[in-house]
Amino acid sequence: MKILVIEDNVELLKDIKNFLDEQGNVCEIAPNYQSAYMKAVIFPYDILVVDITLPDGTGLDIIKEVKKENIDVGIIIISAKNAVGDKVNGLEVGADDYLTKPFYLVELNARIKALYRRKVYKGSKEILFNEIRIKPGSYEVFVNNRLMNLTKKEFDIIHFFVANKNRLLTKEAIAEHLWGDHIEMVDSFNFIYTHLANLRKKITKFGGNDYIKSIYSVGYKFSE
Numbered sequence: 001m002k003i004l005v006i007e008d009n010v011e012l013l014k015d016i017k018n019f020l021d022e023q024g025n026v027c028e029i030a031p032n033y034q035s036a037y038m039k040a041v042i043f044p045y046d047i048l049v050v051d052i053t054l055p056d057g058t059g060l061d062i063i064k065e066v067k068k069e070n071i072d073v074g075i076i077i078i079s080a081k082n083a084v085g086d087k088v089n090g091l092e093v094g095a096d097d098y099l100t101k102p103f104y105l106v107e108l109n110a111r112i113k114a115l116y117r118r119k120v121y122k123g124s125k126e127i128l129f130n131e132i133r134i135k136p137g138s139y140e141v142f143v144n145n146r147l148m149n150l151t152k153k154e155f156d157i158i159h160f161f162v163a164n165k166n167r168l169l170t171k172e173a174i175a176e177h178l179w180g181d182h183i184e185m186v187d188s189f190n191f192i193y194t195h196l197a198n199l200r201k202k203i204t205k206f207g208g209n210d211y212i213k214s215i216y217s218v219g220y221k222f223s224e
Contacts, residue, residue: 001026002026002044003025003026003046003048003049003112004028004036004047004048004049005020005027005028005030006030006048006059006062007029007051008032008054008055013029015105016029016049017029019108020109024139026178026180032054032057033056036050037065039181040071041071043176044177046074046116046119046120047112048066048074048076049108049112050075050077050095051078052079052081053079053081059077060089060090063094063095064093067093067094074096074116074118074119075095075096076097077095077098078100078101079099079101096115096118097115113136113137120163125137127159127162129165129222130211131143131208132162134158134162139152141155141159144206144207144208146206149202150199151198153195154195154198156178157196158199160177160178161211161220161222166223167222168219168221169221171189171219171220172219174192174219174220175189196220209224211224
């Protein structure tokens with residue numbers, strides 16, 4: 001998953017990022033409203049973790065902007081405000097979940113994974129596409145019920161493609177989602193082609209179909 005954490009407490013922000021990175025996610029951070037707004041409306045994310053109180057604004061306004069732009073992303077509020085009214089307000093603005101500070105990082109991680117399952121897998125712990133079966137919890141991919149031996153990035157790519165099947169994905173979007181926002185500064189995205197070539201070989205070796213369609217000079221689409 002690609003996650004943006006918006007939090008003005010630098011120590012907490014660092015702890016959350018380190019923990020989520022260790023869980024295999026790509027975690028970007030924003031310590032204030034301005035940087036959070038720029039990231040949230042420019043780059044694609046699976047989940048936003050949003051603190052309400054920021055030094056130059058409010059996390060609720062960020063959520064409103066995201067909803068106004070029709071950005072499809074899961075949103076979890078983290079806040080020291082624990083009154084029922086605050087929680088109701090946050091959920092009515094558009095958040096999917098509300099976690100009161102202080103909290104355990106393992107609980108935040110569990111809520112992130114649960115929200116992602118609801119949005120992408122409709123509550124299931126697996127995602128299916130014809131002969132391909134993905135188990136995100138164990139980072140396993142099966143083709144025709146045979147377990148594939150994939151690198152972490154190969155797993156991330158097939159997971160990203162299946163979760164976004166039938167959608168045109170630019171090379172920039174793929175790179176940013178799997179390597180982080182800073183990757184936009186590179187001169188070439190040829191390394192994506194190398195990963196895709198290896199992934200295609202492994203899938204077809206197990207009797208699977210090549211669903212990764214190249215869209216000339218634009219990107220790729222995963223579809224039948």
